[in-house]
Amino acid sequence: MKYAIAIDLGATNMRVALGNEKGKILVKLKERTVQKGDKHSVACQMLRMIASITEKHTVSIAGVGIASLGPLDLKKKAIVHPANLSYNIIDLKPLKKTGRKIFLLHETSAAVLGEKTFGAGKKLVNVVYVTLSSGIGTGAIVDGNLLSGIDGNAGELGHMNIDTHYNFLCSCKKGRGHWEAYASGKNMGRFFKHWLKENNINKPSFKAESKTIFNAAKNGNKTALKFLNDVGKLNAKALSNIIVAYSPELITLGGSEALYHSKLILEPIKKYVDTFLKKPKIMITPLGEDVVLLGVLAAVFSQKGSRL
Ligand SMILES: [Zn+2]
Known part of the structure; x- marks a missing residue:
């Protein structure tokens, strides 16, 4: 062995x-x-x-x-x-x-390789992995080949542009409207504060942090649920871009947001993702952390x- x-x-x-x-x-x-x-x-x-x-x-x-x-x-x-x-x-x-x-x-190249070798992608040749955590990233295997790109950075899709309305500066400081500036654990709180103002909703009693927002939603808080539905629309937009870029059979989601709040993450993505191409199977990684x-x-x- x-x-x-x-x-x-x-x-x-x-x-x-x-x-x-x-x-x-x-x-x-x-x-x-x-x-x-x-x-x-x-x-x-x-x-x-x-x-x-x-x-x-x-x-x-x-x-x-x-x-x-x-x-x-x-x-x-x-x-x-x-x-x-x-x-x-x-x-x-x-x-x-x-x-x-x-x-x-x-890390996301490793994750998709893990999914392909030991996880839900064992028999597949077109697999994408997405991590939703303090940051956001993706890894892709296309036609059986692990995509690497210059310096191994083909998986930095957390920094693709998905929004021009709020146009937030990303924590990478290299651009605006990046996926990670909205839906990552680190930046979701800022998005929440601006989203409240934009929608004329009073500040709720819980803190504007990803963990507390998810917990409030789990307890049925309507503001948190509405916000996470809008985050889900942006996640679905990003996954729609990924689907037309790679034409995958399977997309697995991992990272702490996806693993600990799977229903709140997965349901809006499945609801709002574009169906220009055949919708791939979208699931939480069975390999967990x-x-x-x-x-x-x-x-x-x-x-x-x-x-x-
Ligand atoms: Zn960025």
């Missing part, structure tokens, strides 16, 4: 796991991603977490895979100006100290991603 170390670097959490080629995760560590420091702080956190696994488990390891938030710069072996972390650059070169083969890929880690294992065993 082959084993590998899989790392999932997100803006909020870092997960490091030991898993095998059958997609079984044997050990999994989770820590809050170091939010402040120098360009090597995140790599040092990874090294420490890897060591705490390899010290206790002495199996032979085929390699280390890193799925990271973007944008990636594969020449620099780094993440540059991530939208949801305060670093200018996260340099991953210190990982070479492990002396192991290291593969780097975008592990979809990225499983994709990283698949990447190491199939030698996909960029070598560090």
Whole structure:
């Protein structure tokens, strides 16, 4: 049996796991991603977490895979100006100290590979994965090929333009009207405040944050439900663009928003998505929070991603 170390670097959490080629995760560590420091702080956190696994488990390891938030710069072996972390650059070169083969890929590329290898996309060749979390991103397999793009950033569709009405500046600061500026966990609160004004609705008693908005909706609050229906219309617009771009058979949704509030996310998308092309199956990933880690294992065993 082959084993590998899989790392999932997100803006909020870092997960490091030991898993095998059958997609079984044997050990999994989770820590809050170091939010402040120098360009090597995140790599040092990874090294420490890897060591705490390899010290206790002495199996032979085929390699280390890193799925990271973007944008990636594969020449620099780094993440540059991530939208949801305060670093200018996260340099991953210190990982070479492990002396192991290291593969780097975008987190959503890893996720779609996980879906295709171990999840709902096993028998399919056209699969898209969408993460709705503190940020938004997508990964696509088209005709069996994992799309990578320049520097592995083909999955940055969270920064596609879906709105000109509110025209919000995105947290990436590189453009306006980006999907992530409306529907991501980080930015939904701002959208909610502007949406209340736009619709002449009084400020509700709950905080303008994604978590409290979802909870209010679950408790039947009409304002929260109406707002999330409008967020759903924007999500459906984005998925409509994805469908005409890739013509997928399956779109799976993951990330904390989709996993913890599946009904509130999924229902409006299914209701409002365009039907110019045949509607693909749209569902929450059955792999849950592990979809990225499983994709990283698949990447190491199939030698996909960029070598560090
Ligand atoms: Zn953006």
